[in-house]
Amino acid sequence: IAGITQAPTSQILAAGRRMTLRCTQDMRHNAMYWYRQDLGLGLRLIHYSNTAGTTGKGEVPDGYSVSRANTDDFPLTLASAVPSQTSVYFCASSDSMVTGGYNEQFFGPGTRLTVL
Amino acid sequence: QKEVEQNSGPLSVPEGAIASLNCTYSDRVSQSFFWYRQYSGKSPELIMSIYSNGDKEDGRFTAQLNKASQYVSLLIRDSQPSDSATYLCAVPAGSARQLTFGSGTQLTVLP
Numbered sequence: 001i002a003g004i005t006q007a008p009t010s011q012i013l014a015a016g017r018r019m020t021l022r023c024t025q026d027m028r029h030n031a032m033y034w035y036r037q038d039l040g041l042g043l044r045l046i047h048y049s050n051t052a053g054t055t056g057k058g059e060v061p062d063g064y065s066v067s068r069a070n071t072d073d074f075p076l077t078l079a080s081a082v083p084s085q086t087s088v089y090f091c092a093s094s095d096s097m098v099t100g101g102y103n104e105q106f107f108g109p110g111t112r113l114t115v116l
Numbered sequence: 117q118k119e120v121e122q123n124s125g126p127l128s129v130p131e132g133a134i135a136s137l138n139c140t141y142s143d144r145v146s147q148s149f150f151w152y153r154q155y156s157g158k159s160p161e162l163i164m165s166i167y168s169n170g171d172k173e174d175g176r177f178t179a180q181l182n183k184a185s186q187y188v189s190l191l192i193r194d195s196q197p198s199d200s201a202t203y204l205c206a207v208p209a210g211s212a213r214q215l216t217f218g219s220g221t222q223l224t225v226l227p
Contacts, residue, residue, distance in 0.1 A: 008203055042204070107159040
């Protein structure tokens with residue numbers, strides 16, 4: 001594979017269930033990101049990781065958690081899904097640290113999540 | 117004021133015309149600026165990045181940056197129907213200097 005993969009492609013989930021969205025990149029990028037995209041609200045950052053072992057909160061982190069055990073994987077977990085988390089979720093990666101770096105980000109294909 | 121603002125559109129241009137997409141940003145210390153293209157149902161795709169004042173050309177695309185006016189634009193020359201997409205402007209902003217996206221401008225190129 002080359003680039004970023006996300007799984008699943010789409011999912012319908014009952015409210016209250018736990019769900020993990022998977023993201024894997026093979027570009028050895030040090031930074032990874034999770035965004036959600038909603039009509040009229042654009043792309044909003046949920047969580048990010050500048051390097052393996054570190055994570056940070058973005059604009060809309062509530063209800064989501066992430067981990068970065070290694071360079072390649074950056075899973076996003078919804079501990080107890082709610083209907084307002086219905087969205088399209090994109091994972092992205094970049095080859096530069098945020099501070100002082102050029103933040104060219106490359107996106108995965110996305111996961112369409114519906115919470116009923 | 118939003119950190120990154122774009123003309124919401126939609127913008128329609130005839131095939132062969134120049135499409136002009138505009139973006140303003142609020143963070144004066146921003147040093148890098150990006151344009152992404154997103155087709156319906158697909159993920160954003162990086163098409164242009166610009167770091168210095170002035171113009172940067174890549175094929176039919178030209179990015180223009182004016183840091184004094186906090187303004188970045190994307191021109192698409194000889195627009196084609198395949199250019200029909202939503203174009204997103206992105207700028208590092210906020211205390212963590214994370215990439216902040218505008219809400220996008222939907223472009224339709226009419227055959």
